[in-house]
């Protein structure tokens with residue numbers, strides 16, 4: 069076993085929505101810094117649930133229980149302030165979620181406004197330009213920065229949301245099927261973008277698209293009924309899956 | 324056999340459609356009739372001085388009638404009173420109502436919020452005359468006199484539940500992903516509410532405020548107990564003051580002033596109509 073420097077580590081993480089059942093069961097895995105990790109599995113296996121545990125989204129709902137540990141740089145997220153965690157762990161949702169009342173410009177800067185951080189005009193302009201360039205959206209929108217973000221196409225909106233998350237310089241970026249609502253060209257843009265971004269940020273991405281997992285991820289997780297069945301190098305998992313269930317899923321016999 | 328059944332169903336469909344159209348027309352009849360009646364009787368009373376001059380004394384009006392001239396004066400005292408009281412009530416009711424609506428929307432599962440929500444419904448259903456008499460006891464008696472303040476407190480109490488409800492409902496229908504996206508960026512709940520949720524709910528909240536205003540602007544009973552009325556144009560808030568619906572009631576009771584009823588009614592009706600159209604327009608343009 070090669071030694072890695074984990075930035076994020078799940079230790080027997082469990083999530084339950086109701087008293088009787090667990091949606092995520094004793095997941096343990098270490099995520100390497102500046103890697104892209106794909107999370108795969110049939111619908112309802114707990115991928116989103118696991119992802120949302122990392123930025124403490126489950127704290128919003130009093131019925132949801134999260135047990136075990138999730139370490140971010142060695143510190144247990146579950147006992148940290150949600151606000152501190154969420155500043156360091158960004159999230160991109162399945163459907164694009166630009167803030168409907170804000171301009172494109174303000175959308176990129178929304179994280180600062182929501183954290184009460186004041187920037188000078190020069191800093192603002194620079195941040196907007198840098199973030200929109202890093203998601204390859206700058207050229208398309210530089211003349212309409214004052215328009216509402218909701219005027220953009222779905223793929224552009226999703227890139228705007230990625231830019232918005234990146235503006236806060238997170239250590240980890242969580243992405244829940246970020247391309248499932250997009251066409252192949254927009255998807256390709258975002259995949260190229262993610263490969264570029266992994267220099268700066270560690271990415272955890274839920275995907276139903278095996279091709280996508282192959283193209284962008286170095287490691288993959290396969291989940292089934294809330295369990296982490298298999299976790300390892302993506303290439304290896306696709307060529308010789310260790311578990312029967314992984315094999316069945318990858319060959320299309322399941323899900 | 325089959326085609327017969329189909330024909331029968333189509334005929335039934337047609338009958339339904341006609342029935343629905345008929346009843347829809349029937350409900351529109353009283354509305355159109357009222358609007359028409361007020362408009363036809365009121366429009367020739369509207370003149371510039373109708374809006375700039377206070378109500379005439381009964382004596383002056385009688386003289387004018389005897390001389391066969393139109394009644395001098397207008398309803399400026401009522402317009403000023405209505406605007407003053409509505410303005411004060413709105414300035415206080417909007418922030419309190421929005422805060423309360425936010426609380427109810429964000430804590431819909433708490434026992435306390437459910438009780439508050441129920442009380443809001445009760446308050447909304449309380450007859451305005453009862454609100455008037457209670458505010459009389461609470462404000463007019465301790466202040467030893469009728470006043471614009473007392474009137475605006477009564478209007479405030481009537482507006483509050485409407486603003487609370489519209490804020491709560493609008494916030495509740497926003498997609499949860501909006502709030503989650505805001506929180507995922509590290510914002511605290513208050514900032515996310517202020518910068519993301521409330522702006523997105525602006526259309527609904529603003530519409531609610533307009534409808535609350537249009538709902539209380541024509542209230543007469545609570546103002547009888549609180550503002551009383553006054554034939555002068557007055558801007559002071561601690562003295563009795565007039566209001567347009569109070570004037571309509573006064574004109575009705577004074578044989579010399581009866582000609583002014585329709586102008587005042589038309590003004591009130593047009594104002595409310597305008598608020599409603601504005602509300603509709605705003606709701607249509609926003610997110």
Ligand SMILES: Nc1ncnc2c1ncn2[C@@H]1O[C@H](COP(=O)(O)OP(=O)(O)OP(=O)(O)O)[C@@H](O)[C@H]1O
Nearest residue numbers: 085086091109110111112113114115116117118276
């Ligand atoms: N809010 C909720 N309340 C109760 N149960 C839930 C809730 N959200 C998810 N679940 C349950 O938890 C399990 C895991 O759901 P989750 O959304 O994590 O699946 P997923 O792997 O993301 O599926 P998909 O690929 O369809 O997005 C499912 O059985 C689901 O029914």
Ligand SMILES: [Mg+2]
Nearest residue numbers: 115116117244
């Ligand atoms: Mg999911």
